[in-house]
Amino acid sequence: MRSKLFVPGARPELFAKAYASAADAISFDLEDSVPAESKAVARTQVAGFLSARTHGDRGKLAIVRTNAPDSTHFDADLAACLDAGADLINLPKIESAPALRDAVARLEALESQRGLARTAGLLVNIESPRALRHAAAIAAAHPRVAGLQVGLGDLFETAGIARSAANVHAVLFQVRMAAAENGAFACDGAFPAIADEAGFRAEARLARELGYIGKSCIHPRQIAWCHEVFTITPAEIEHARRVVAAARHASSAGHGAFQVDGHMIDPPFLRRAQALLAAAGESAA
Numbered sequence: 001m002r003s004k005l006f007v008p009g010a011r012p013e014l015f016a017k018a019y020a021s022a023a024d025a026i027s028f029d030l031e032d033s034v035p036a037e038s039k040a041v042a043r044t045q046v047a048g049f050l051s052a053r054t055h056g057d058r059g060k061l062a063i064v065r066t067n068a069p070d071s072t073h074f075d076a077d078l079a080a081c082l083d084a085g086a087d088l089i090n091l092p093k094i095e096s097a098p099a100l101r102d103a104v105a106r107l108e109a110l111e112s113q114r115g116l117a118r119t120a121g122l123l124v125n126i127e128s129p130r131a132l133r134h135a136a137a138i139a140a141a142h143p144r145v146a147g148l149q150v151g152l153g154d155l156f157e158t159a160g161i162a163r164s165a166a167n168v169h170a171v172l173f174q175v176r177m178a179a180a181e182n183g184a185f186a187c188d189g190a191f192p193a194i195a196d197e198a199g200f201r202a203e204a205r206l207a208r209e210l211g212y213i214g215k216s217c218i219h220p221r222q223i224a225w226c227h228e229v230f231t232i233t234p235a236e237i238e239h240a241r242r243v244v245a246a247a248r249h250a251s252s253a254g255h256g257a258f259q260v261d262g263h264m265i266d267p268p269f270l271r272r273a274q275a276l277l278a279a280a281g282e283s284a285a
Helices: 012-019 036-051 055-059 074-084 097-113 129-133 135-140 152-157 165-181 197-209 221-230 234-252 267-279
Strands: 003-008 025-029 061-065 088-091 121-126 145-150 185-188 214-217 258-260 263-265
Touching: 003 012, 003 221, 012 025, 012 036, 025 036, 036 061, 036 074, 061 074, 074 097, 088 097, 088 145, 097 121, 097 135, 121 129, 121 135, 129 135, 129 165, 135 145, 135 165, 145 165, 152 165, 165 185, 165 197, 185 197, 197 214, 197 221, 214 221, 234 258, 234 263, 234 267, 263 267
Parallel strands: 003 025, 003 214, 025 061, 061 088, 088 121, 121 145, 145 185, 185 214
Antiparallel strands: 258 263
């Protein structure tokens, strides 16, 4: 999921265009981009569009962002996610492990009522100071948490924090460590300056350096920028192949550590090379 394109749930004329884009995932939004009087219609439109997907359409990841669990819309949003067959449910405004578990209980109650097995995983937004402080506990709160997503706009704007590289790094690092502690992925949030390619790329490169799998997009033009930053390069793949091959020789010689390209390699570096090859669709055996 190098790129995740946001689409307002109240803009059905954009659904097919978004799905036809090069984005790896489409995130249908029922929260901030939808006015209160349009929320019921938006969830019906999103569920209808996703339910009508053909088998061939399902290679693109479908994500639905619900309204906050403490809103009057949340349970209906969850029901729409089940109707839509969403791959991931994006939960906003989660600030603690108990809040996450309560949201999961409501989701699973709906699944039970409908006779459904466990359906979508959860992508949980970290977008408040309290959520940031509890990020690791939130990630560990339930096995359905697949990933954490950073919401820098909510974190910075309400607190009067400048979106400088140092401040962005501080938040991204903390969320990535919280996700890594619990085997979840981390996804970077949206960059608000739609035409600022340099700014978008700078944040995306920082996120990739910190191990994020991708970044959110709010305009189709940002998709290509995302892919250029987050796509694994041929040089990275070739280095990983050399690491894995050298590990085989080292193992047969009874060595736990060895050198590749002048660098010492031991189990953590080998695991990273194996993970990179797996992400590139290659066998790392």
